[in-house]
Amino acid sequence: MTKKSSQLSRSLEAVSKALARWTVERHATDDPSLPRRYGAGWQADWVANVEARLAYLAQAIAVRCPDVFSSSMLWNRDAITRRDGRVDDLQASLRHLRAVIADELPSPVARVATECVDAALAALDQPHTLDSIAADDTRHRNVRLHYLECLLSSKRHEAITLVLGLSRSGVPVTEIYTSVLEPAQAEIGRMWHRNEISIADEHYATSVTQEVMSRLRANSTAAKRRDVRVVAAAVGGDFHEIGIRMVADCFELDGWDVAYLGANLPAFEAVREVRERKASLLALSASTFLHLRDAGELIAALRAEPECAHAKAIIGGPPFNLIPDLWHKLGADGHARTAAAAVELGKRLVLQNVRS
Numbered sequence: 001m002t003k004k005s006s007q008l009s010r011s012l013e014a015v016s017k018a019l020a021r022w023t024v025e026r027h028a029t030d031d032p033s034l035p036r037r038y039g040a041g042w043q044a045d046w047v048a049n050v051e052a053r054l055a056y057l058a059q060a061i062a063v064r065c066p067d068v069f070s071s072s073m074l075w076n077r078d079a080i081t082r083r084d085g086r087v088d089d090l091q092a093s094l095r096h097l098r099a100v101i102a103d104e105l106p107s108p109v110a111r112v113a114t115e116c117v118d119a120a121l122a123a124l125d126q127p128h129t130l131d132s133i134a135a136d137d138t139r140h141r142n143v144r145l146h147y148l149e150c151l152l153s154s155k156r157h158e159a160i161t162l163v164l165g166l167s168r169s170g171v172p173v174t175e176i177y178t179s180v181l182e183p184a185q186a187e188i189g190r191m192w193h194r195n196e197i198s199i200a201d202e203h204y205a206t207s208v209t210q211e212v213m214s215r216l217r218a219n220s221t222a223a224k225r226r227d228v229r230v231v232a233a234a235v236g237g238d239f240h241e242i243g244i245r246m247v248a249d250c251f252e253l254d255g256w257d258v259a260y261l262g263a264n265l266p267a268f269e270a271v272r273e274v275r276e277r278k279a280s281l282l283a284l285s286a287s288t289f290l291h292l293r294d295a296g297e298l299i300a301a302l303r304a305e306p307e308c309a310h311a312k313a314i315i316g317g318p319p320f321n322l323i324p325d326l327w328h329k330l331g332a333d334g335h336a337r338t339a340a341a342a343v344e345l346g347k348r349l350v351l352q353n354v355r356s
């Protein structure tokens with residue numbers, strides 16, 4: 001990510017409302033059946049939808065990664081299909097958006113933006129489904145499916161008892177995080193996205209998982225303390241806290257001195273914390289594509305702070321698990337798929353010359 005790509009991204013964002021309006025006007029002229037098919041108020045809804053797509057496009061431009069926009073549109077297609085919408089309307093809307101961008105924006109931003117839209121249109125021509133991963137991993141498969149069933153049927157006590165039982169049988173917390181809680185939450189996300197469960201169902205599951213984590217953490221003992229500090233947080237604007245909390249817990253269980261600062265941490269605070277705590281590592285989480293630019297800018301701010309010159313920055317979250325080289329585009333020192341793997345990565349980056 002560069003200063004220029006960040007500026008191009010913001011310049012697109014600054015005019016996104018107008019672009020969305022023009023796109024919908026062109027679409028309505030081209031397809032007079034839209035008001036009849038989508039009903040009263042359709043135009044305002046469509047403008048909001050196109051604006052939301054432009055937010056993802058702005059992120060793809062910031063990190064110079066068309067896959068970010070393609071992935072977001074495939075994800076959008078999945079949601080539309082599950083809500084009885086028509087994928088050909090999405091495709092037509094993207095073609096009109098492309099034409100508006102090409103006609104109305106100056107060439108530096110138009111060039112990168114149309115490249116991303118073309119990549120998304122090509123991706124939408126290919127088949128793609130969001131398959132459940134809940135049954136994939138064979139480790140603790142039955143407990144995982146049972147836990148998920150408890151979350152979906154409001155059996156909070158049973159969920160807690162189940163996981164604490166697994167812990168008592170000797171399974172390490174890090175393994176329970178990776179093989180039970182994380183895939184269950186991912187499946188909750190998939191079902192929510194596909195309109196199979198409500199937002200309230202997701203909130204219920206998330207609160208149970210947070211409680212389970214607190215109980216597990218209280219019952220576990222950390223390894224011998226290492227004299228090495230890590231600051232762990234999710235980027236400003238990102239409200240997802242479970243992933244980064246798991247990362248923080250795993251570092252702590254491994255003996256690191258951890259400052260867990262939760263979700264939605266403003267960039268200047270993150271840099272200040274790394275500096276003042278003399279941390280060797282910043283573990284940063286970004287759970288949606290919408291937070292990539294802020295994450296990249298935070299890492300750039302860390303690099304620009306002379307007193308943090310020694311600190312390494314690692315990053316993770318669902319977007320980085322989907323697009324393998326995304327972490328590199330943001331200027332991070334590394335990425336790991338899971339909290340347990342984050343600790344191994346941290347050790348490699350920071351402890352190579354330090355006795356552990």
Ligand code: B12
Nearest residue numbers: 185189238239240241242243285288289316317338339342
């Ligand atoms: C719960 C949830 C929420 C809750 C969060 C509440 C809370 N207190 O945390 C709320 C309701 C706030 C929420 C909101 C939104 N969400 Co949400 N959410 C989820 C959900 C279902 C579960 C998240 C979770 O707990 N995961 C479990 C953890 C353990 O997994 P994880 O985050 O992947 O973390 C692991 C690894 O990625 C890695 N890792 C994580 N961080 C780090 C950091 C480092 C340094 C390293 C090395 C590794 C690492 O280690 C972790 C443990 O192994 C996910 C689904 C999913 N697949 O995760 C969607 C999901 C992340 N949300 C999504 C979206 C789109 C949104 C919204 C934009 C929805 C909307 N339209 O409003 C908003 C954004 C709000 C905001 N500003 O942040 C999408 C993101 C899609 C994308 N690619 O952009 C997902 C994937 C759902 C989906 N399938 O569509 N969400």
